[in-house]
Amino acid sequence: MKQTLYEKIWNRHVVTELADGWTLLFIDRQLVHEVTSPQAFDGLRLARRKVRHPELTFATLDHNVPTDDQSVIRDPVAKAQIEALRNNCKEFGVRLFDIGSKELGVVHIVGPELGITLPGTTIVCGDSHTATHGAFGALAHGIGTSEVEHVLATQTLRQKKSKTFRVEYAGRLQPHVTSKDMVLKLIGEIGTAGGTGCVLEYTGAAVRALSMEARMTICNMSIEAGARAGLIAPDETTFNYIATGDRPFAPCGAALEKALAYWKTLASDPDATFDRTLTIDCDKLAPQVTWGTSPGMVTDVTGVVPEFDQVRGYSRADVEAALAYMGLKPGMKITDIKLDTVFIGSCTNGRIEDLRAAAAVFKGRKVAAGMRTLIVPGSARVKAEAEAEGLDKIFKAAGADWRYAGCSMCLAMNPDQLKPGERCAATSNRNFEGRQGKGGRTHLVGPAMAAAAAVAGHFVDIRTWK
Amino acid sequence: MNPFTTHKGIVVAVDRANIDTDAIIPKQFLKLIGRTGFGQFLFNDWRYLDNGQPNPEFDLNKPAFKDATILVARNNFGCGSSREHAVWAVAQYGLRVVIAPWRKDADGSRIPGFADIFRNNCVKNGVLTIELSEAEVDQLFGFIKAQPGVQMTVDLPKQTLVLHGKPEQVFKFEIDAGVKDYLLRGLDDIALTLEKEAAITAFEKKHDVQLAAR
Numbered sequence A: 001m002k003q004t005l006y007e008k009i010w011n012r013h014v015v016t017e018l019a020d021g022w023t024l025l026f027i028d029r030q031l032v033h034e035v036t037s038p039q040a041f042d043g044l045r046l047a048r049r050k051v052r053h054p055e056l057t058f059a060t061l062d063h064n065v066p067t068d069d070q071s072v073i074r075d076p077v078a079k080a081q082i083e084a085l086r087n088n089c090k091e092f093g094v095r096l097f098d099i100g101s102k103e104l105g106v107v108h109i110v111g112p113e114l115g116i117t118l119p120g121t122t123i124v125c126g127d128s129h130t131a132t133h134g135a136f137g138a139l140a141h142g143i144g145t146s147e148v149e150h151v152l153a154t155q156t157l158r159q160k161k162s163k164t165f166r167v168e169y170a171g172r173l174q175p176h177v178t179s180k181d182m183v184l185k186l187i188g189e190i191g192t193a194g195g196t197g198c199v200l201e202y203t204g205a206a207v208r209a210l211s212m213e214a215r216m217t218i219c220n221m222s223i224e225a226g227a228r229a230g231l232i233a234p235d236e237t238t239f240n241y242i243a244t245g246d247r248p249f250a251p252c253g254a255a256l257e258k259a260l261a262y263w264k265t266l267a268s269d270p271d272a273t274f275d276r277t278l279t280i281d282c283d284k285l286a287p288q289v290t291w292g293t294s295p296g297m298v299t300d301v302t303g304v305v306p307e308f309d310q311v312r313g314y315s316r317a318d319v320e321a322a323l324a325y326m327g328l329k330p331g332m333k334i335t336d337i338k339l340d341t342v343f344i345g346s347c348t349n350g351r352i353e354d355l356r357a358a359a360a361v362f363k364g365r366k367v368a369a370g371m372r373t374l375i376v377p378g379s380a381r382v383k384a385e386a387e388a389e390g391l392d393k394i395f396k397a398a399g400a401d402w403r404y405a406g407c408s409m410c411l412a413m414n415p416d417q418l419k420p421g422e423r424c425a426a427t428s429n430r431n432f433e434g435r436q437g438k439g440g441r442t443h444l445v446g447p448a449m450a451a452a453a454a455v456a457g458h459f460v461d462i463r464t465w466k
Numbered sequence B: 001m002n003p004f005t006t007h008k009g010i011v012v013a014v015d016r017a018n019i020d021t022d023a024i025i026p027k028q029f030l031k032l033i034g035r036t037g038f039g040q041f042l043f044n045d046w047r048y049l050d051n052g053q054p055n056p057e058f059d060l061n062k063p064a065f066k067d068a069t070i071l072v073a074r075n076n077f078g079c080g081s082s083r084e085h086a087v088w089a090v091a092q093y094g095l096r097v098v099i100a101p102w103r104k105d106a107d108g109s110r111i112p113g114f115a116d117i118f119r120n121n122c123v124k125n126g127v128l129t130i131e132l133s134e135a136e137v138d139q140l141f142g143f144i145k146a147q148p149g150v151q152m153t154v155d156l157p158k159q160t161l162v163l164h165g166k167p168e169q170v171f172k173f174e175i176d177a178g179v180k181d182y183l184l185r186g187l188d189d190i191a192l193t194l195e196k197e198a199a200i201t202a203f204e205k206k207h208d209v210q211l212a213a214r
């Protein structure tokens, strides 16, 4: 039987078939953070249940942690939530990467860098960007809190098989064009519900050429296309990432050899059939910038804000509402959009490579007058690595604000927020109304584009900018 | 969980596509660690003015819709974050049913009315999500505009919606058989799964998480 990668992983995790086409699927890893877990642990307590596999459960703090000074949490409600996770982890015997530890970070950055995320595994987390882990050929689903509780109690998830959707990225990226642009382009093409009910598998020469960090950026935003998960078949790039570096939870020695033999089988068979396929040509792909309040409202940096009725997948009313919120008018050049804040970080673009790309732009330059520039590493490890390379000095010399690790202004649950009307170039994943603060306006871009915008004060085409 | 069989109530419309979970419940309310008290924050930024007063322009605040228990919106409802707080807000506000249209993409693919995680979370909380066609949802919007406060009966066993307007209008809907059964019986997921304990244990014996973990 010809199988897709999704089907191969699925089949290896079927515990039993349930009625009406539902399946009980075994979950190899659950990642936990403070926001979506307290009610799940409460549920366990109420029903006098235990965590079935604490050793397969990993907790971190990310959404609420302050990124300026992590020694005190001034917000009492945030503090209570953080304390709740600490207490729950203690009570149920779950490992926690706490504030101050070397492993702290955004859950989707921590999993891969510690070797928790491995090919062929099933991974869940009460967070929609769990799709990130698919970059390793892991089947990774974002779930709700009731399901978090279900997995804690049973190590399984009730699932119905998703449709399969192959996105082939053909050709080669031009210099300065990144995987962020690849995924934004896709969402512009298929819309934010285009992948609903599907698992996306990303293939093609342009994907093969990407580093693990860059692959994670694509898979991360699968959810912005509505997908249940994103997948990239593991290859030498994946195996090297896992085998090199300090990844305490990854197999090594003989166990690694055995794992590798299995991991090498993890690819869709050449003639496997997908429910849907799409090809995107990367040769001419330009840096992408979102102009609206949905990630599918996106265009080339060389483009203009579109006319109300010229946007695929959005009604005139949608576009009017979005442009009114964003304070933009049709016909305006993207490069004429002026900014007052730049945010570089998040589980989409908060990894070391992203910071290197930003630092390359900032080196020897200064941020524009009045520009608030937040650079937030995705994890404590990323922070340490960046500092070892001297990137922090480049950022500070440029006038940017170098922070501690956390989600920060990606969702603005901590004090890092936009004020009403403020306009931000962000390397994160959502430009929803109010996402970065009530009334705040978000434009999604890649890290070098964000850095260049911080220097220029408005968007520039990083390919030609001097 | 309370079973869902039939429900009669006022239907209210929010005429927007891609209503994301940040809009359904903004992040500042995600810090609560309990499972209750979210209903007052449903659609917070749309429902309240900056001074904290209810926004009279927002339909949920209008007298005709004050007691609405059925919501109809546009495509891709509940996209974005996986926060179940969004569904708790919907359910605790008193909404039992949400209706959104599926639509056809340019290449003929069917785009579901609800985002996957949101829809799943609804099932766990006894909230029924119903997909109709775009034309049917347009009809509903027309009715609600012409007859604000119109009631609807949702019959899950029969898979019908009856809009008690003038004239009365009946819609049929499709639903996953497993989800239907689950809602009708108001099942507890975890207890149900634990009935498969033998299968889980057998699986754990043969499954090598070591392939993946040290």
Ligand code: SF4
Residues within 6 Å of the ligand: A062, A063, A106, A107, A108, A127, A129, A346, A347, A348, A406, A407, A410, A411, A428, A429
């Ligand atoms: S960085 Fe943003 S998207 Fe990622 S987990 Fe944190 S809040 Fe969610």
